[in-house]
Amino acid sequence: MVLLIHHTTSPFSRKIRLQMSEKKVLFVLKEEEPWNLSEEVYQLNPSGSLPIFLYDGNFISGNYAISEYLEDFIKEIRLLPDDIKQRADARNIIEWFDTKFYEDVYKKIVVEKVHKRFSKGLAPDSKILKIGLNNLNYHMEYIDWLAEKDNYLAGETFSLADITAAAHLSIIDYLGDVSWENYRNAKIWYSKIKSRPSFKDLLNDTIRGILPSKHYANLDF
Amino acid sequence: MVLLIHHTTSPFSRKIRLQMSEKKVLFVLKEEEPWNLSEEVYQLNPSGSLPIFLYDGNFISGNYAISEYLEDFIKEIRLLPDDIKQRADARNIIEWFDTKFYEDVYKKIVVEKVHKRFSKGLAPDSKILKIGLNNLNYHMEYIDWLAEKDNYLAGETFSLADITAAAHLSIIDYLGDVSWENYRNAKIWYSKIKSRPSFKDLLNDTIRGILPSKHYANLDF
Numbered sequence: 001m002v003l004l005i006h007h008t009t010s011p012f013s014r015k016i017r018l019q020m021s022e023k024k025v026l027f028v029l030k031e032e033e034p035w036n037l038s039e040e041v042y043q044l045n046p047s048g049s050l051p052i053f054l055y056d057g058n059f060i061s062g063n064y065a066i067s068e069y070l071e072d073f074i075k076e077i078r079l080l081p082d083d084i085k086q087r088a089d090a091r092n093i094i095e096w097f098d099t100k101f102y103e104d105v106y107k108k109i110v111v112e113k114v115h116k117r118f119s120k121g122l123a124p125d126s127k128i129l130k131i132g133l134n135n136l137n138y139h140m141e142y143i144d145w146l147a148e149k150d151n152y153l154a155g156e157t158f159s160l161a162d163i164t165a166a167a168h169l170s171i172i173d174y175l176g177d178v179s180w181e182n183y184r185n186a187k188i189w190y191s192k193i194k195s196r197p198s199f200k201d202l203l204n205d206t207i208r209g210i211l212p213s214k215h216y217a218n219l220d221f
Numbered sequence: 222m223v224l225l226i227h228h229t230t231s232p233f234s235r236k237i238r239l240q241m242s243e244k245k246v247l248f249v250l251k252e253e254e255p256w257n258l259s260e261e262v263y264q265l266n267p268s269g270s271l272p273i274f275l276y277d278g279n280f281i282s283g284n285y286a287i288s289e290y291l292e293d294f295i296k297e298i299r300l301l302p303d304d305i306k307q308r309a310d311a312r313n314i315i316e317w318f319d320t321k322f323y324e325d326v327y328k329k330i331v332v333e334k335v336h337k338r339f340s341k342g343l344a345p346d347s348k349i350l351k352i353g354l355n356n357l358n359y360h361m362e363y364i365d366w367l368a369e370k371d372n373y374l375a376g377e378t379f380s381l382a383d384i385t386a387a388a389h390l391s392i393i394d395y396l397g398d399v400s401w402e403n404y405r406n407a408k409i410w411y412s413k414i415k416s417r418p419s420f421k422d423l424l425n426d427t428i429r430g431i432l433p434s435k436h437y438a439n440l441d442f
Contacts, residue, residue, distance in 0.1 A: 046363070047317060047321050049320075049321075058306065060306075060309045060310070060313065061313055062309075062312065062313035062316040062317065063316070064285060064312055064313075064315070064316040065309045065310070065312035065313035065315075065316055066309070068289075068308075068309070068312055069305060069306075069308070069309040069312075072305040072308065072309075073305055084290060084293040084294055085279065085281075085290075087289075087290070087293065088281045088283075088286045088287070088289070088290040088293075089281070089286070091283065091285055091286035091289055091290075092281065092282055092283035092285075092286035094285070094286075095283040095284070095285040095286055096268060096283065099270075099320070100268050100270075142267070
């Protein structure tokens with residue numbers, strides 16, 4: 001049995017939860033608020049990043065380390081393409097979301113709206129928020145283009161690239177900031193991912209004190 | 222033959238160069254200044270991140286995608302441990318340098334001292350620089366601790382974790398900002414990595430208009 005120390009606002013936590021569900025890994029969750037981490041978390045992982053993956057008295061931290069570990073360990077259900085060039089292309093999309101999208105969108109929307117409020121009691125800086133929303137719209141065009149090209153973001157099969165992208169987008173969607181009506185292909189793709197059984201658990205998530213957008217848990221949004 | 226579009230100030234470019242040399246991949250380099258990228262780069266990789274790896278009419282961008290591709294493709298010389306838990310631990314160190322060290326140190330020292338000067342003609346912001354140098358010293362204690370524990374950063378064998386760490390540190394060292402005398406174990410470790418044939422090419426690098434620190438290319442520093 002796996003214990004995952006996570007938080008619903010962490011896209012990396014959402015990614016690992018989805019990946020474990022897809023791979024039929026049994027796990028329990030333990031929530032830790034990123035703005036109020038316990039000593040236990042810092043002892044396991046001094047950098048304080050989430051999630052942390054615990055099993056059999058062992059642990060792994062780091063989103064890239066955990067997700068590749070799951071691919072190495074459970075080979076029956078693969079979430080990266082078999083062909084090594086396609087695998088590189090999928091990893092490139094994953095990396096883009098985990099670094100570029102995270103920097104341009106997550107840090108400017110979720111950190112401003114959620115982290116700042118709970119860690120410092122402050123309202124979001126409207127200038128930073130505006131930049132984040134502009135970046136989001138700009139990046140949604142890329143996602144829309146990826147979704148139009150093929151059935152899934154990294155080709156014709158569902159992969160960790162879809163999981164990573166949906167993990168990142170779902171938090172922004174919780175806050176109601178994705179203008180789905182402007183991105184038809186991205187919307188069709190997201191609706192497909194959202195309908196997977198692995199996603200169900202995420203749609204029940206709540207952020208303390210912040211209600212989800214009306215359509216957050218709606219499969220027909 | 223591989224063509225790598227790179228820049229000497231990019232730790233991700235340095236990592237892929239070292240990894241290719243260790244794996245005996247033949248490659249040629251093409252330099253692109255991050256503050257003055259050509260249309261060609263943006264066409265290959267709209268996010269503008271370096272390096273870009275070109276081969277046989279194909280290309281891969283993204284540091285994580287390229288380095289895992291090299292591991293997948295050239296299995297004779299492996300730079301990640303065979304044991305999957307040890308592999309996860311090595312990837313965790315790699316991720317820590319590529320995200321945390323990059324954010325805390327690279328962006329506050331190299332971006333301030335080099336990128337800002339060439340992209341905007343500005344001097345570094347002394348407040349940001351001071352934070353970067355404090356972060357560096359704090360993180361050097363962690364590197365010193367890792368280097369004391371085992372022969373190499375991710376255990377008893379040389380791995381991509383050492384390559385990644387040395388790639389990041391070597392740029393800071395070019396600028397003369399690492400106080401090696403305070404971190405004896407880290408210094409012994411870095412001296413070992415620096416003496417590898419794969420490192421030689423990096424020690425001949427120059428940044429236009431900025432001389433390397435006196436000991437940069439010195440193996441006995």
